[in-house]
Amino acid sequence: xxxxxxxxxxxxxxxxxxxxxxxAQVVAPSGxxxxxxxxxxxxxxxxxxxxxxxxxxxxxxxxxxxxxxxDPYNQIVISxxxxxRPEVKVEKYxxxxxxxxxxxxxxxxxxxxxxxxxxxxxFTEGNAADLRFVFSTGDHxxxxxxxxxxxxxxxxxxxxxxxxxxxxxxxxxxxIPSRDLPLYFARTDAQGAYRLENLRRDSFRLxxxxxxxxxxxxxxxxxLIAFSxxxxxxxxxxxxVESLPPLRLFAxxxxxxxxxxxxxxxxxxxxxxxxPPYELSESSFEPAPAFICRKAEQDSLLLWYHSSxxxxxxxxxxxxxxxxxxxxxPKGRAEFLSDHSLGFRQTLPAVQEAPARGKTDAQGSRPxxxxxxxVQKQLPETPIVLEFDTPLKSFRDGLFLWxxxxxxxxxSPLISIDSAxxxxxxxxxxxQEGSVYRLQLLPGAVEDVYGGRLQDTTRFAWRIxxxxxxxxxxxxxxxxxxxxxxxLQLKQGGELLWEQSVSGVEEWExxxxxxxxxxxxxxxxxxxxxxxxxxxxxxxxHRQPERLAEKVPEExxxxxxxxxxxxxxx
Numbered sequence: 001x002x003x004x005x006x007x008x009x010x011x012x013x014x015x016x017x018x019x020x021x022x023x024a025q026v027v028a029p030s031g032x033x034x035x036x037x038x039x040x041x042x043x044x045x046x047x048x049x050x051x052x053x054x055x056x057x058x059x060x061x062x063x064x065x066x067x068x069x070x071d072p073y074n075q076i077v078i079s080x081x082x083x084x085r086p087e088v089k090v091e092k093y094x095x096x097x098x099x100x101x102x103x104x105x106x107x108x109x110x111x112x113x114x115x116x117x118x119x120x121x122x123f124t125e126g127n128a129a130d131l132r133f134v135f136s137t138g139d140h141x142x143x144x145x146x147x148x149x150x151x152x153x154x155x156x157x158x159x160x161x162x163x164x165x166x167x168x169x170x171x172x173x174x175x176i177p178s179r180d181l182p183l184y185f186a187r188t189d190a191q192g193a194y195r196l197e198n199l200r201r202d203s204f205r206l207x208x209x210x211x212x213x214x215x216x217x218x219x220x221x222x223x224l225i226a227f228s229x230x231x232x233x234x235x236x237x238x239x240x241v242e243s244l245p246p247l248r249l250f251a252x253x254x255x256x257x258x259x260x261x262x263x264x265x266x267x268x269x270x271x272x273x274x275x276p277p278y279e280l281s282e283s284s285f286e287p288a289p290a291f292i293c294r295k296a297e298q299d300s301l302l303l304w305y306h307s308s309x310x311x312x313x314x315x316x317x318x319x320x321x322x323x324x325x326x327x328x329x330p331k332g333r334a335e336f337l338s339d340h341s342l343g344f345r346q347t348l349p350a351v352q353e354a355p356a357r358g359k360t361d362a363q364g365s366r367p368x369x370x371x372x373x374x375v376q377k378q379l380p381e382t383p384i385v386l387e388f389d390t391p392l393k394s395f396r397d398g399l400f401l402w403x404x405x406x407x408x409x410x411x412s413p414l415i416s417i418d419s420a421x422x423x424x425x426x427x428x429x430x431x432q433e434g435s436v437y438r439l440q441l442l443p444g445a446v447e448d449v450y451g452g453r454l455q456d457t458t459r460f461a462w463r464i465x466x467x468x469x470x471x472x473x474x475x476x477x478x479x480x481x482x483x484x485x486x487x488l489q490l491k492q493g494g495e496l497l498w499e500q501s502v503s504g505v506e507e508w509e510x511x512x513x514x515x516x517x518x519x520x521x522x523x524x525x526x527x528x529x530x531x532x533x534x535x536x537x538x539x540x541x542h543r544q545p546e547r548l549a550e551k552v553p554e555e556x557x558x559x560x561x562x563x564x565x566x567x568x569x570x
């Protein structure tokens with residue numbers, strides 16, 4: 001009998017083992033496409049949106065997936081503001097319940113809007129629901145609207161994700177955007193466009209904010225802002241939709257702060273600031289040293305000095321709203337002066353030794369090898385600039401040995417110390433196209449204010465570029481206001497190549513005779529305060545950022561001139 005039933009039992013055991021083995025296999029679930037859809041409101045089972053004759057009640061919002069609340073205190077804004085903050089909580093993973101405070105009294109005949117911002121997100125990917133809940137305690141919903149665009153004040157491009165907010169004009173104070181929530185708000189889209197809806201018929205103040213901390217308040221000085229100088233009056237347009245002028249978003253200039261002071265050696269003080277210290281146009285020393293030179297570089301101010309002794313100095317900094325005094329002890333004076341020699345700030349061209357040529361002399365020696373210097377490219381009609389590492393005092397023309405195409409130069413170039421940077425020499429000459437100019441700077445040719453001189457012979461070589469390889473640009477501009485001052489700039493990439501202020505003219509013309517082929521940009525700044533630079537806005541001083549206009553000519557090609565006739569409009 002056991003032999004009769006053995007095959008059946010064996011087959012059953014084998015099937016059981018196969019089944020268990022199959023169940024024991026672990027297979028990773030397929031991830032599928034990432035969920036990029038925000039939670040959707042189940043309007044059929046939620047409290048009805050856009051109700052009229054609304055009476056205070058709980059508002060229940062039911063969604064099609066699991067949800068979570070994100071920073072509801074800052075994200076949920078109610079317009080007009082309530083006297084008591086309502087309670088908002090999640091129920092059964094898919095429901096939001098908003099409960100008004102028992103003491104809250106809703107105003108009669110008023111349209112309320114609950115902006116949820118990014119408070120309601122799905123549970124897995126954090127996609128935020130775009131939701132506004134609107135109700136009216138009267139017999140109609142306010143339906144007026146205003147729309148416009150927020151653009152970057154410098155580039156003119158639309159700025160996305162900016163809060164555009166309306167505040168009640170009555171009782172307006174400048175501090176309101178920094179402390180109070182708005183009556184109405186909207187966010188800009190990818191092109192910087194916005195639309196404020198469900199407005200009542202009234203006058204408002206308009207303010208825009210790139211909200212860094214998500215609290216709907218301008219409470220960080222570095223936040224980007226924009227504001228309108230005039231009131232927004234809803235309901236003037238017959239369509240009920242006001243079209244507003246563009247808001248120009250800007251960052252306010254921060255107060256100048258001295259962050260650090262560095263004294264790398266005797267004769268040099270480097271002051272580090274939180275931004276370019278352009279307002280520090282004058283800096284004085286007490287007692288006054290024999291020499292002082294200054295140069296602003298990005299966020300730093302370089303001060304070179306030379307004293308007759310090692311007595312302590314006071315550096316007095318002032319300009320605009322900034323003032324400070326820095327104590328300076330001229331340490332290491334004797335050691336520096338005893339060991340100092342003049343050097344270059346620029347990278348020197350590579351030097352090679354050419355093979356010696358010619359017959360041996362009577363003693364059997366060959367001529368010395370001739371140094372060959374890498375030839376640099378130089379534009380015609382532009383000065384050659386030599387950059388040294390310390391402020392210059394003097395130079396000796398006779399120790400500048402020049403050749404043109406291997407022949408001595410007939411007339412000496414004009415050499416001068418650069419007034420904009422006391423470390424540089426400018427060398428001007430009617431350079432001939434296609435020629436190679438070679439310079440030997442002999443020891444002692446240049447001396448700095450500390451008595452340092454060049455110790456070795458230094459060689460340079462430049463080839464003057466032919467005009468057929470270069471381009472020219474002819475600008476013909478007309479300005480909207482002849483009484484205004486304008487700053488004109490020529491840029492290539494992010495580099496400022498040229499700048500000039502013009503005023504009192506309606507028409508202006510200039511020709512750049514030699515430019516490298518490539519893409520350029522012409523910038524015009526409406527310099528309202530005449531300080532020769534672009535100034536950003538200041539909300540507290542009711543000052544809008546200065547206006548800019550840009551023009552990109554067609555790309556400059558070799559042996560070609562581009563003419564730009566431009567009626568400047570801001």
